[in-house]
Amino acid sequence: MDAEIKASAPGLGGRNWLRLGSMREAGLIAIMLALCIAMTFASPHFLTWGNFRAMLMSFSIEGIVVVGMTILLIVGGIDLSVGSVVCFSMVVSGALFLMGLDPWTASLIGIGASALIGAVMGFFVTVIGLNHFITSLAAMVIVRGLCLVITKGTPLSLFTLPPGFKAIGQGSFGNVPYVIVIFVVVVAIFDFLLRRATAFRKVFYTGSNEKAAQFSGIKTKQVKFWVTVLCSTLAGFAGVIYMSRFGAATPTFGAGMELNIIAAAVIGGASLNGGSGTIFGAILGMALLSVVTSSLILLDVSVYWQDMIKGCILLAAVSIDHFLHRRKS
Amino acid sequence: MTAAAILEIRDISKSFGAIKALTGVDFTLQRGEIHALCGENGAGKSTLMNIIAGIVQPDEGTIRLEGKDVTIASPSVAQRLGIGLVHQEIALCQDATVAENILMAAINNRRAPLMNFRRLYADAQKIMDLLAPIPVETPVADLSISNQQLVEIAKALTLECRVLMLDEPTAALTETEARRLFAIVRDLKARGISIIYISHRMAEIFSLCDRVTVFRDGRYVATDSIASVTPNDVVRKMVGREITQLYPEKLSPEQRTDRPVLSVGNLSYREGSDGVSFTLRAGEILGIGGLIGAGRSEMVQTVCGLRPNVSGSVELNGEPVSIRTYSDAVRAGLVYLSEDRKASGLFLDLSVASNISALDLRKLTTPLGLLDRRAEARQATDLVERHGVRMGGIETQVSTLSGGNQQKVAIARLLSVGPKVVILDEPTRGVDVGAKVEIHRLLRDLAERGVGVIVISSELPELIGLSDRVLVIREGALVGELEADELTEEAIMLLASGVRQQRSNARQVQNVA
Numbered sequence: 001m002d003a004e005i006k007a008s009a010p011g012l013g014g015r016n017w018l019r020l021g022s023m024r025e026a027g028l029i030a031i032m033l034a035l036c037i038a039m040t041f042a043s044p045h046f047l048t049w050g051n052f053r054a055m056l057m058s059f060s061i062e063g064i065v066v067v068g069m070t071i072l073l074i075v076g077g078i079d080l081s082v083g084s085v086v087c088f089s090m091v092v093s094g095a096l097f098l099m100g101l102d103p104w105t106a107s108l109i110g111i112g113a114s115a116l117i118g119a120v121m122g123f124f125v126t127v128i129g130l131n132h133f134i135t136s137l138a139a140m141v142i143v144r145g146l147c148l149v150i151t152k153g154t155p156l157s158l159f160t161l162p163p164g165f166k167a168i169g170q171g172s173f174g175n176v177p178y179v180i181v182i183f184v185v186v187v188a189i190f191d192f193l194l195r196r197a198t199a200f201r202k203v204f205y206t207g208s209n210e211k212a213a214q215f216s217g218i219k220t221k222q223v224k225f226w227v228t229v230l231c232s233t234l235a236g237f238a239g240v241i242y243m244s245r246f247g248a249a250t251p252t253f254g255a256g257m258e259l260n261i262i263a264a265a266v267i268g269g270a271s272l273n274g275g276s277g278t279i280f281g282a283i284l285g286m287a288l289l290s291v292v293t294s295s296l297i298l299l300d301v302s303v304y305w306q307d308m309i310k311g312c313i314l315l316a317a318v319s320i321d322h323f324l325h326r327r328k329s
Numbered sequence: 330m331t332a333a334a335i336l337e338i339r340d341i342s343k344s345f346g347a348i349k350a351l352t353g354v355d356f357t358l359q360r361g362e363i364h365a366l367c368g369e370n371g372a373g374k375s376t377l378m379n380i381i382a383g384i385v386q387p388d389e390g391t392i393r394l395e396g397k398d399v400t401i402a403s404p405s406v407a408q409r410l411g412i413g414l415v416h417q418e419i420a421l422c423q424d425a426t427v428a429e430n431i432l433m434a435a436i437n438n439r440r441a442p443l444m445n446f447r448r449l450y451a452d453a454q455k456i457m458d459l460l461a462p463i464p465v466e467t468p469v470a471d472l473s474i475s476n477q478q479l480v481e482i483a484k485a486l487t488l489e490c491r492v493l494m495l496d497e498p499t500a501a502l503t504e505t506e507a508r509r510l511f512a513i514v515r516d517l518k519a520r521g522i523s524i525i526y527i528s529h530r531m532a533e534i535f536s537l538c539d540r541v542t543v544f545r546d547g548r549y550v551a552t553d554s555i556a557s558v559t560p561n562d563v564v565r566k567m568v569g570r571e572i573t574q575l576y577p578e579k580l581s582p583e584q585r586t587d588r589p590v591l592s593v594g595n596l597s598y599r600e601g602s603d604g605v606s607f608t609l610r611a612g613e614i615l616g617i618g619g620l621i622g623a624g625r626s627e628m629v630q631t632v633c634g635l636r637p638n639v640s641g642s643v644e645l646n647g648e649p650v651s652i653r654t655y656s657d658a659v660r661a662g663l664v665y666l667s668e669d670r671k672a673s674g675l676f677l678d679l680s681v682a683s684n685i686s687a688l689d690l691r692k693l694t695t696p697l698g699l700l701d702r703r704a705e706a707r708q709a710t711d712l713v714e715r716h717g718v719r720m721g722g723i724e725t726q727v728s729t730l731s732g733g734n735q736q737k738v739a740i741a742r743l744l745s746v747g748p749k750v751v752i753l754d755e756p757t758r759g760v761d762v763g764a765k766v767e768i769h770r771l772l773r774d775l776a777e778r779g780v781g782v783i784v785i786s787s788e789l790p791e792l793i794g795l796s797d798r799v800l801v802i803r804e805g806a807l808v809g810e811l812e813a814d815e816l817t818e819e820a821i822m823l824l825a826s827g828v829r830q831q832r833s834n835a836r837q838v839q840n841v842a
Contacts, residue, residue, distance in 0.1 A: 196443045201429070201436055208422035215384070215420060216433035216484075217405035275424035 024269045024321075028284040035291055043298040049175065051294065059290040060183035061238050061245070062261060063283055067190045068234035070265045070282040071200070075227045076207040076274025077125070077132035081117070082235040083257035084143035087250070089114045089239030091147045094156040094249030103165040107240040114236025115229055117143060122225035132228070140258070147251040156249040169245025179241060186234075191279040203227055207274030263310070264289055267317040289313065334393075335360045335523045336381070336412075336492055341390030343376055350376040353390070354549040356542055358492065363514065363524045365534040365555075367567055368544035369761035371731055374527050375417070377544075378494050381525075382414035383407035394492075408434050413485030417496040417527075419477050421469045421484075428453035428465035431483045456483050460513055474621070475506040482513070493517060494525040499533060500759060503621040503787055504822060511537050529762060531560035532790055545569055568763050575766065576794035577773035579614075585797075586611050589647065590781035591632075591663070591750045596641030598631035599624055599805035604641055607800055607807065609750065609781045614772060616796025617785045618821045624805040625785045626668060629752045633658040633665040645749055659688060662749030666739055666756060668785070670732070674739050677728040681720060682709035684727050685742045692746075712741040716771060733764020740771065750781035757791060769795055789818045801825050 039046040065082050072079050093110030097103050117139060124135045171178050194200045205213040206220040213220050243249055267285030270277030289310055296306050338356040342349070351373045358364050368374050379385040381392070383401035392399055394410055401407050407414070421430045428446075429436065431453045436444070453465040460479045469477060478498060485493055495514070499507040514537060518524060528534055534541060535555060543550040543566040550566050564575070588611040595604030605628060609615045619625045630636045632643060634652040643650055643663075650661045658664070667673040676684055686693055686705050693704045709723040718737045720730055727735055736756065743751050756772070757765045772795065776782045786792045792799055798812040801824040809824040811817075 198436060198439045198442060198444055201444060204425060205422050205429070205433060208424040209420060212420040212422050212430070213433070215404055215414075215416065216437055217403060217408070218433070218437045275422065 025278070025281050025284055028268065028281065028288055032284070032288050032291055035288075035295065039291075039295050039298065043295075045298055046295070051298075053175075053177070053180075055287075055290045055294050056180050056183075057177060058293070059286045060177075060179045061241050062257065062264075063183050063286055064186050064238045064241070065235050065257070066261050066264050066282045066286050067186060067279055068231035069261045070268070070270050070277050070279055071190070071194065071203060072132070072227050072231040073262075073265055073270040073272065074194075074207045074274060074277045075203045075224055076210070077224060077228060077231075078136065078262065078272065079121070079132065079228070079231050079235075080136040080258050081121070081139035081143055082231065082261055083254035084140045084147065085114050085117055085232050085235040086239040086242065086254040086257060087147050087252070088117065088143045089236035090243040090249040090253060091150050091156065091251055093240055094158050094243055095150050097158060097161065098156060103161055107165075107243075110240055110243075111233060111236040114239065115233040118229035118232025119225075121232070122228035125228060126221040126225045144251075144255070151249070151251040153251060155251065158243065158247050158249060161244070161247055166244055166247060169241055169243070179245065182241065187279060187283055194279055204275060207276075209275070260289065260310075261286075263314045267314060269321070285317075333359050335395055337391075337393040338377070338381070339391045339393070341377065341380060341387045341392070343373075343380065343385065343387050349547055351380075351387075351547045354544065354547070356549070357552070358523050358525060359540075360523055361518060361521055362539040363518055363526055363537055365538040365541040366525055366527045366544065367529075367534065367541060367563055368550075369567055369763055371546075371761075372544040372567070373547040374544055375496060376547075378414055378496055378525070378527065381407070381412060381492070381494060383412075384414075405434055405438060411489045411491035412494070413490050413492070414494045415478075415481045415485045415496060415498055417500060419474070419481055419501070421477055421480060423468070423470040425469060426465060427457065427463060427467050427469055427472070427480050427483075430469055430480055431456055431465065433484070453483075456486055459483070459486065459517075474501050475503070475509075478502060478506075478510070479513075486517075490522055492523050492525070494527070496527045497529065497759075498526075499528065499530065501621075504789055504818075505620060505826060507533070529760075529765075530788065530790075531563060534563070535560060543567055564762055567761075576791075577770050580612060580776075580797045584612060590645070590779075591783075592642075592644040592647075593632055594642040594644070596628070596631060596638070596643075598627055598636065598638065598641075603806050605802075605807045607810075609783060611779055611781070612776055613797040614776050614782045614784060614795055616792045616799040617783060617802060618789070618792050618799050619802035619825045621787060623802045623825065625802050626754050627805070628802060629665060629754065629783065629785065633663055633752065635665065659746055659748075662747070664688065664743040664746060664748040664751050666743055666751070666753040668754035668758065670735055670739060670759070675727050675735060677726075679727060680724045681713060681718070681727055681730075681738055682706055682723040684738050685709045685712055685723075685745050688742050689746045708745055709741075712745060713738070716741050716744075717767060731761070731764070733760040733768070736760050736764070736768060737771075740768070744775075748780060750783070751775065752783040752785075754785045755787065756784060757786070757788070765791075789821055792821065793818065803827055 045051055065086065069079060069082060089110040092113050093103070093106040096106035096109055121135050121139050124130045125132055168178055173181060202213065202218050202223050205216070205218060206223045210220050242253065264286035265277065265282040266272065267288060268278065268281030268283065270282060292309065292313060293306055296309065334357050336358040338354065340353045340355065341351055342353055343351040354373065354377065356377065366374050376385060380387050381401065383404045383406050392401060399410060401410065401412070428450045432449055450465050457463055457465050460483055461476070463472065463476055463479065469480060472480065478501065498510060502510060514524060526534070526538055538555055540552060540554050541558065541563055542552040543563060545567060589608045590611050591609040594606050596606070597604045617625050617629070627636060631638050634655045634657050643652055645661055645663065652658045652661060652663070671677060676687065682705050685708060690700070693701050693708070695701050706723060713723060716737050718734050718741065720734060727738055730738065753772070757768055760768065772782050772784065784795060793816050798810065799816055799821060800807055801809040801811065801821055803825055811820055
């Protein structure tokens with residue numbers, strides 16, 4: 001029946017929201033496959049479980065932060081403080097553990113403190129009326145400062161963490177590290193929710209046209225507030241996993257991480273204007289950046305080149321997107 | 330009478346800070362009528378609509394729906410009561426589908442945690458089918474403006490709608506699209522829906538509505554049956570004074586000259602369409618008519634160098650000029666007023682003075698490369714006084730001005746460079762009756778002083794009332810030229826819609842089978 005309606009109204013059908021999304025995702029997968037095939041020939045170390053495990057590990061934890069960032073971008077916001085918040089969660093949990101708290105409770109408090117930072121940013125955005133960019137820029141600096149204050153500038157050594165807790169970051173199911181399992185579960189849950197949950201539709205509507213959403217009775221400020229909190233909470237969660245993985249809490253950890261995260265989400269199709277983006281796409285964006293990094297290392301390209309090449313990829317992805325959109329309209 | 334009333338507004342007042350938007354207004358909507366609500370911008374129409382739709386709460390007064398007192402605390406309460414508002418500006422989520430937009434409020438109120446897209450599409454299609462066969466799975470961004478307008482109406486309708494409010498629904502529509510909309514509105518009335526219709530266009534009100542209520546300065550003025558009043562009566566009540574003549578006097582045959590101010594030769598601006606040639610004569614106002622999308626704006630934008638010119642020539646006062654960019658055009662004395670004041674016409678956040686200076690900053694720059702603020706202020710004060718912009722001062726932020734005054738600022742900017750030809754795209758869109766008359770006078774004055782004036786308008790009465798001569802564009806081609814007695818709404822529509830083809834000069838009559 002759908003086909004009939006579309007056939008009877010030529011020019012009306014065409015692009016579908018989800019279809020464009022999957023087109024972009026197919027494109028990313030194709031680029032990645034091409035890169036992988038080329039790399040397989042270029043380096044004997046590329047197509048090994050060890051290398052893939054390393055790549056997956058490298059973006060799994062950041063991937064959890066990307067999930068929150070993507071949802072925030074969809075609502076029309078942005079969060080530059082995620083790197084600082086990851087570190088904050090780590091440092092708070094670590095410090096509490098060193099004060100004698102059990103690591104699980106300490107971690108929960110660390111995540112809670114991260115959520116609180118999100119709530120403060122949400123307050124400034126929705127009640128005071130500042131924009132996300134400035135608010136989170138200030139938060140980035142303030143929270144980084146807090147990390148340095150708490151640790152007095154020196155890394156906290158947490159080798160006394162109990163093995164049960166360390167297992168989150170270091171253990172594995174046979175060949176598959178827990179970190180990857182956690183990552184896959186988080187992504188699957190939020191990808192599903194974002195596609196199907198009523199609450200998350202409101203995120204799209206608010207980001208697409210806040211006024212239209214308000215006229216439909218959607219409390220857009222509330223939506224923005226909670227999405228801001230969610231993004232910081234996920235960053236806090238990631239921080240705790242990092243702590244478990246490294247057995248340390250470094251007050252400078254995660255500096256510059258936000259740029260990588262935003263780049264991944266944008267390569268994956270999230271719009272800085274709000275209203276569009278998918279979790280799956282953002283994860284593919286993250287994976288692409290990771291494959292590129294890994295390839296550059298295997299090809300013995302100097303680390304100094306890596307950031308430059310990543311930046312170029314971002315520029316290319318956004319340009320292609322811009323071009324496709326212009327063609328459409 | 331009261332027995333038949335579906336909605337009764339009594340003694341409603343509303344202030345925003347120090348500004349009184351409504352003072353003790355009354356309004357009664359009868360069951361099954363189309364009731365026009367008129368007034369200049371700022372008369373309080375939109376505030377009343379927002380109160381009825383639950384977006385704004387009144388300070389005092391009562392609202393009775395079907396004889397029962399109601400408090401409309403939020404848009405969702407309004408919706409539950411069967412009250413729908415179609416906003417003047419299209420406010421849809423462009424990224425979402427038609428179905429989601431139509432049922433957004435319902436989605437918001439859903440208890441179920443997961444979306445049921447199949448149900449959503451089916452329910453939305455039922456509502457959409459009342460209006461037009463638009464597939465509801467389509468993203469809104471893919472629809473034309475007029476179809477988006479229909480989605481807005483569908484959104485307000487819901488299935489139990491009793492009162493529907495339409496706020497200037499035809500502002501962005503062409504004549505044909507507007508007619509389709511009228512048919513739909515009449516159909517909704519036949520289904521027993523009572524309709525409040527806001528419009529500035531008298532022709533629409535008199536062909537569509539049963540009664541008309543006029544507001545002025547936030548106060549109720551009168552309610553009349555359409556049959557008992559004339560458009561002039563309504564306009565008089567709106568402005569509170571007699572407007573003796575809606576349009577300024579046209580050129581008399583003796584005043585006509587053949588001296589061309591602007592000649593455009595064989596301008597090709599759209600791939601696959603023939604070149605367009607026309608001449609603007611000294612002293613006349615040349616109108617350009619056609620449907621939206623026919624290429625009117627494209628054509629004049631090409632003349633002004635705002636779009637790449639494929640081929641063609643432009644002569645100003647008999648001298649050929651080469652225009653590749655808009656700054657070439659400005660230097661040559663050819664300026665353009667965009668149809669979208671907010672998006673591409675004005676810097677809303679900047680002051681009146683900076684807006685006026687924007688077209689030629691070089692003139693206001695000192696040899697050291699600094700802006701001469703005194704010269705800027707002098708220029709702005711002079712132009713603003715000459716064109717009757719009402720505002721606090723030249724440092725006033727443009728966004729705080731009414732539509733009419735904003736438009737005058739935009740025109741003042743064009744005149745700051747002393748142009749030879751001004752081209753205005755929909756110069757009175759969203760402007761109230763009083764300001765409209767003033768803008769028309771201003772354009773006539775310019776023409777009389779020898780400045781060439783070209784006006785694009787989708788509003789046929791304006792095009793006919795203002796222009797000495799009208800060119801009709803269809804699908805990128807010039808399909809006709811009308812003047813004097815030939816200049817009627819029917820003649821323009823016949824040409825614009827392709828029922829008739831005429832090229833008065835080339836006499837290329839084509840068969841449209």
